[in-house]
Amino acid sequence: MIAEKPRLVLTLGDPAGIGSELVARLLGDEDARTAADVLIIGDEAELRDGMAIAGATFEYDVVTSASALNNNPERPLFLPMGTAPASGIWARAEATADGGRHCLETLGFGLDLVSKGAADALVFAPLNKTSLHAAGMAQSDELHWFADRLGHNGTVSEINGMEGLWTSRVTSHVALREVADLITEDKIIEAARLIHAALIEAGHDHPRIGVCGLNPHNGDNGNFGTEEIDIIAPAVKRARALGLPVEGPYPSDTIFLKAVAKELDAIVTLYHDQGQIAIKLLGFWQGVTVQGGLPVPITTPAHGTAFDIRGKGCANVGPMRAAWNIACTMGQRRRHT
Numbered sequence: 001m002i003a004e005k006p007r008l009v010l011t012l013g014d015p016a017g018i019g020s021e022l023v024a025r026l027l028g029d030e031d032a033r034t035a036a037d038v039l040i041i042g043d044e045a046e047l048r049d050g051m052a053i054a055g056a057t058f059e060y061d062v063v064t065s066a067s068a069l070n071n072n073p074e075r076p077l078f079l080p081m082g083t084a085p086a087s088g089i090w091a092r093a094e095a096t097a098d099g100g101r102h103c104l105e106t107l108g109f110g111l112d113l114v115s116k117g118a119a120d121a122l123v124f125a126p127l128n129k130t131s132l133h134a135a136g137m138a139q140s141d142e143l144h145w146f147a148d149r150l151g152h153n154g155t156v157s158e159i160n161g162m163e164g165l166w167t168s169r170v171t172s173h174v175a176l177r178e179v180a181d182l183i184t185e186d187k188i189i190e191a192a193r194l195i196h197a198a199l200i201e202a203g204h205d206h207p208r209i210g211v212c213g214l215n216p217h218n219g220d221n222g223n224f225g226t227e228e229i230d231i232i233a234p235a236v237k238r239a240r241a242l243g244l245p246v247e248g249p250y251p252s253d254t255i256f257l258k259a260v261a262k263e264l265d266a267i268v269t270l271y272h273d274q275g276q277i278a279i280k281l282l283g284f285w286q287g288v289t290v291q292g293g294l295p296v297p298i299t300t301p302a303h304g305t306a307f308d309i310r311g312k313g314c315a316n317v318g319p320m321r322a323a324w325n326i327a328c329t330m331g332q333r334r335r336h337t
Contacts, residue, residue: 006331009110012042013125015090017305018315020050025317028056093307100135120331121297156293162283166266167275168195188235207265211248285318297330299323
């Protein structure tokens with residue numbers, strides 16, 4: 001018996017950016033298009049504009065209800081949704097409240113479908129945080145907006161990945177001067193738990209996870225800071241006792257060499273740029289963000305809206321395709337468990 005395809009919801013992202021171009025390129029590829037039953041949500045004129053920019057097209061059926069996703073559709077489905085500007089014309093290559101409202105409306109509808117089991121995973125094209133905040137989003141980022149909308153009170157963290165390497169964070173969108181005071185054993189263990197669970201969900205049965213140190217040279221036995229001795233090493237020991245396959249701490253300027261050498265599958269980082277710089281240097285055009293810790297699978301490319309290349313037809317679909325592939329795997333597992 002052939003397993004049913006996962007059912008994915010796909011949103012076009014901020015209309016000022018490259019989202020619709022990426023979706024056109026993604027679903028213009030037959031292999032991607034046939035890997036899942038997909039419901040696209042957004043402005044149909046925006047999708048057509050993306051096709052024209054990308055020089056890539058695909059056939060789809062316009063529907064009035066998400067229930068059509070349950071009928072094993074032969075082609076992608078498109079559900080028109082989202083509030084267009086009063087002028088009917090989207091601003092391009094700039095952050096606007098109109099774009100932010102459009103994103104929140106379509107994301108909210110898609111999230112509700114997945115949380116209710118009407119779809120198996122959500123994939124969204126790049127958003128712009130300035131637009132989201134201008135539209136009234138009170139949370140620091142979309143991850144915490146998702147958590148609040150779902151009523152989820154557990155720990156959440158962005159998980160970034162590329163082929164062969166995933167990272168999670170103990171702290172994220174905070175000032176660097178606050179990082180040391182925010183690091184605790186429990187937060188390190190939770191970051192390890194989240195990335196381990198996400199890797200299992202994405203098909204990695206036996207992931208190996210390393211933990212970064214905070215200070216130069218891992219603190220040099222306490223000469224440059226004691227967080228490694230006082231907090232990070234005890235957290236690794238406790239995590240191992242809980243059955244998590246973690247090791248470290250390793251100096252942050254060499255730990256990624258272990259990943260490149262295939263000695264680690266994932267790295268727990270202690271602050272945002274500690275992992276992001278490495279991920280973007282090693283594989284910017286394949287990076288994916290998984291919204292870790294949520295009860296539903298949500299993925300997106302790890303890059304932003306790329307206003308500087310909007311409309312030029314040169315957007316690289318690699319990260320979008322990688323986000324799609326991970327969502328397909330996660331959605332398939334969720335559908336059949």
